[in-house]
Amino acid sequence: MQLWELTMCQARELLDRREITSAELTQAFLDRIGLVEKRVRAFLTVAGQQALEQASEADRRLGAGERTPVLGIPLALKDVLCTRGLPTTCGSRILENFVPPYDATVVEWLRADGAVFLGKTNMDEFAMGSSTEHSAFGPTRNPWDLERIPGGSSGGSAAAVAAQECLAALGSDTGGSIRQPAACCGIVGMKPTYGRVSRYGLVAFASSLDQIGPMTKDVRDCALLLGAIAGHDPRDSTSVPLARPDYTKALNGELEGLRVGYLEEEEGVEPDVSRALGEALGVLESLGARLVPVKLPHMPYALPSYYLVAPAEASSNLARYDGVKYGFRCGEEGGLLEMYCCSRSKGFGQEVKRRIMLGTYALSAGYYDAYYRKACQVRTLLVGDFRQAFKLCDVIVSPTAPSTAFRLGERLQDPIQMYLSDYFTIPVNMAGLPALSVPCGLDGKGLPIGLQIIGAHFQEERILQVAYGFEQATGHHLRRPRL
Amino acid sequence: MIISPEDVEHVAKLARLSLEEGELERLTVELNSILTYMDQLRQVDTQAVEPTTHAMELFNVLRDDQVRPSMGVEEVLANAPRRFGDSFQVPRVIE
Numbered sequence: 023m024q025l026w027e028l029t030m031c032q033a034r035e036l037l038d039r040r041e042i043t044s045a046e047l048t049q050a051f052l053d054r055i056g057l058v059e060k061r062v063r064a065f066l067t068v069a070g071q072q073a074l075e076q077a078s079e080a081d082r083r084l085g086a087g088e089r090t091p092v093l094g095i096p097l098a099l100k101d102v103l104c105t106r107g108l109p110t111t112c113g114s115r116i117l118e119n120f121v122p123p124y125d126a127t128v129v130e131w132l133r134a135d136g137a138v139f140l141g142k143t144n145m146d147e148f149a150m151g152s153s154t155e156h157s158a159f160g161p162t163r164n165p166w167d168l169e170r171i172p173g174g175s176s177g178g179s180a181a182a183v184a185a186q187e188c189l190a191a192l193g194s195d196t197g198g199s200i201r202q203p204a205a206c207c208g209i210v211g212m213k214p215t216y217g218r219v220s221r222y223g224l225v226a227f228a229s230s231l232d233q234i235g236p237m238t239k240d241v242r243d244c245a246l247l248l249g250a251i252a253g254h255d256p257r258d259s260t261s262v263p264l265a266r267p268d269y270t271k272a273l274n275g276e277l278e279g280l281r282v283g284y285l286e287e288e289e290g291v292e293p294d295v296s297r298a299l300g301e302a303l304g305v306l307e308s309l310g311a312r313l314v315p316v317k318l319p320h321m322p323y324a325l326p327s328y329y330l331v332a333p334a335e336a337s338s339n340l341a342r343y344d345g346v347k348y349g350f351r352c353g354e355e356g357g358l359l360e361m362y363c364c365s366r367s368k369g370f371g372q373e374v375k376r377r378i379m380l381g382t383y384a385l386s387a388g389y390y391d392a393y394y395r396k397a398c399q400v401r402t403l404l405v406g407d408f409r410q411a412f413k414l415c416d417v418i419v420s421p422t423a424p425s426t427a428f429r430l431g432e433r434l435q436d437p438i439q440m441y442l443s444d445y446f447t448i449p450v451n452m453a454g455l456p457a458l459s460v461p462c463g464l465d466g467k468g469l470p471i472g473l474q475i476i477g478a479h480f481q482e483e484r485i486l487q488v489a490y491g492f493e494q495a496t497g498h499h500l501r502r503p504r505l
Numbered sequence: 506m507i508i509s510p511e512d513v514e515h516v517a518k519l520a521r522l523s524l525e526e527g528e529l530e531r532l533t534v535e536l537n538s539i540l541t542y543m544d545q546l547r548q549v550d551t552q553a554v555e556p557t558t559h560a561m562e563l564f565n566v567l568r569d570d571q572v573r574p575s576m577g578v579e580e581v582l583a584n585a586p587r588r589f590g591d592s593f594q595v596p597r598v599i600e
Binding site: 119120121123124216217230256259260262320322323326327329330337341344345346347348349350351354355356357358359360361362363364366367370375376378379380382383386393395396397398399400401402403405437438452453454455479 | 516517519523524536540547548557558560576581587593
């Protein structure tokens with residue numbers, strides 16, 4: 023077995039027993055990146071030298087008897103997370119030369135725990151997209167089929183894990199940006215409860231929806247990495263002051279008597295995805311779970327409501343890119359206003375401008391009530407739907423995405439088709455709930471399908487418990503793409 | 506048509522975006538198609554429904570107003586497109 027084939031937990035044991043060193047492990051991943059990255063293009067920055075320095079420091083700490091979940095573990099970070107001294111571009115020209123003077127809280131914590139950062143991964147510009155094609159630096163390819171998208175916006179992180187260019191990665195999820203690429207690339211991805219993980223240093227897209235989460239090869243790794251990043255941070259006033267549990271304790275494989283809710287009506291789902299969902303429900307039932315049909319009557323309105331709320335928040339958040347304090351600047355000779363307009367128009371890509379325009383319109387005088395306020399009211403109804411549903415069940419399962427990975431370019435000309443990729447994931451963000459995507463088989467073309475497991479607020483352990491039971495019973499997570 | 510080319514131009518101005526050749530026409534078509542899709546929200550009766558701007562209950566978070574170390578001037582200015590001494594430099598605003 024090659025070192026890059028290990029899971030994070032397997033590597034953890036070997037490091038702790040001093041059978042391998044972090045330096046060897048890190049070098050194995052740098053070699054692997056050298057071998058496959060030309061085809062996959064998951065990374066925007068590979069920080070080989072820094073990674074090897076971090077690895078040898080980790081080896082020193084391991085030698086001194088220190089143990090943490092991530093000590094000496096080579097990880098990849100989505101390029102939306104601020105990393106001190108390492109470029110953070112958000113997949114945008116406007117931040118092409120931005121080098122953050124500080125670490126995001128999750129990065130700071132992982133760094134303090136001795137993690138090794140291999141580099142920063144590609145993404146749709148400012149996390150706006152479902153295919154990673156909206157990156158200003160070119161698309162990432164799906165390791166299962168290089169002519170297809172890896173999903174998005176955390177497509178670089180998903181592809182890097184699937185192509186085994188890192189042990190695990192972090193992504194961010196505003197409307198499905200961790201779960202949908204995880205599904206497309208056949209890995210595990212989790213969006214924690216809003217407030218579970220600090221957003222400090224996560225470049226803001228839509229602040230009431232954004233959340234950072236783990237992207238891993240299996241559920242156990244997901245539990246381990248979530249435990250390393252969850253917790254209260256005074257620098258994010260929306261982070262919740264709850265103790266950080268040991269999520270690995272939830273992995274007992276017990277599903278007896280657990281109530282699993284499922285949606286009876288699902289429109290626009292590919293037949294292979296429906297079939298996989300049906301099989302997954304059968305597996306859960308055979309493990310002792312009780313299946314409960316649930317209704318989310320306002321679910322069809324989640325998508326239109328999201329595409330008003332998220333762009334509205336984005337238009338406000340992205341107002342900071344004005345060419346004054348950091349980022350791309352042009353048009354100085356025409357005066358201040360010209361400088362603002364030139365910097366933003368040349369710095370932002372098409373999708374980002376489309377969303378800024380949409381959000382600005384939804385918030386503008388005369389349209390606020392008809393669009394933004396209306397969307398927020400629908401959000402209330404959606405939150406209520408979930409509250410009702412969770413009276414009947416412990417978790418809700420659905421497909422993660424209506425289809426498997428589509429071809430590069432296939433949905434670029436049709437924004438609505440692209441937005442529909444997130445049909446099942448968006449309602450979860452609107453309600454602030456935790457959810458995970460776990461592999462549940464392949465379609466007729468040999469592409470991975472994801473099963474989404476949604477929990478009530480702060481019920482990450484329940485989700486991990488179900489996902490682990492499912493994973494152990496099926497073994498779908500053991501499949502890897504041939505590269 | 507929900508949003509006219511004139512509206513699109515106005516919104517671009519509010520968003521501090523200048524539209525290139527052909528961009529106004531393209532954005533008008535795209536935004537109309539997206540807003541037409543949004544129109545289905547009208548089917549939802551929201552008459553007595555309070556808007557939710559945040560899925561979790563939010564509380565004010567207060568702390569003591571203590572002086573603490575902050576980022577140094579050089580670090581703050583390190584990414585500045587243009588600086589003048591210890592300041593960010595921008596084009597002249599007052600003639």
